[in-house]
Amino acid sequence: MKKKLLTIMLIMLVAITLAGVIAVVVVTKLSDPTSAEGKPSIDEIIKSSVEIPEITTNLSGNDYIKISFMVQTENKKAKEELEKRGFQVKNIIIAELSEMKATELTGKKGKEKLQDTLKTRINELMEEGKVEKVYITSSILQ
Structure with missing residues (x-):
């Protein structure tokens, strides 16, 4: 027993x-948090990003710039909202560039400042999420 x-x-x-x-x-x-949650993969970044086609605009002075962007959002809803707000985003980009001089955009620091400024200004518009990063995909300054 x-x-x-x-x-x-x-x-x-x-x-x-x-x-x-x-x-x-x-x-x-x-x-x-898994690695996928901590840092998104490139496929996830592409799925949540919006391309801003090339914009040509005058700078403050006699110079002009042709520039395009890729804007990374935090999720699919934010991407959809950003796509709908495309005209507002272009307006922000043109307004910010019109206040800048060519010398402010020639170096790495100037481009990073523009990216940060655009991120902040676009996030002020967003309601369904936020912008994670703004990438400059092409830039011609004359």
């Missing part, structure tokens, strides 16, 4: 331990 009771208790102890280990593994896997 004692051996049977000891065997049953040992089996129950192993089953409880195994259930606890499985629960810990499941909770750990669900709560830890």
Whole structure:
């Protein structure tokens, strides 16, 4: 009788331990951000990005610029909203560029400043999400 009771208790102890280990593994896997959640893959970036076709506009002064952008949003809803707001985005780009001089856009810092400014201004419009990053895909300054 004692051996049977000891065997049953040992089996129950192993089953409880195994259930606890499985629960810990499941909770750990669900709560830890995976690499896909932490950093989006290039396919996810492309799916949530909107291309702004080439815009030609005058700068502050006698210079002009031809420039195009790719705008990365945080999700599909934000992308759809940004596509609908295309005319507003182009207006923001033209307004920002019209206040800049050619010398402000010639270096890396100037382009990064423009990207940050556009990101901030576009995010002020957005209701369904936000812009993660603005990329300059082509630029000709004359």
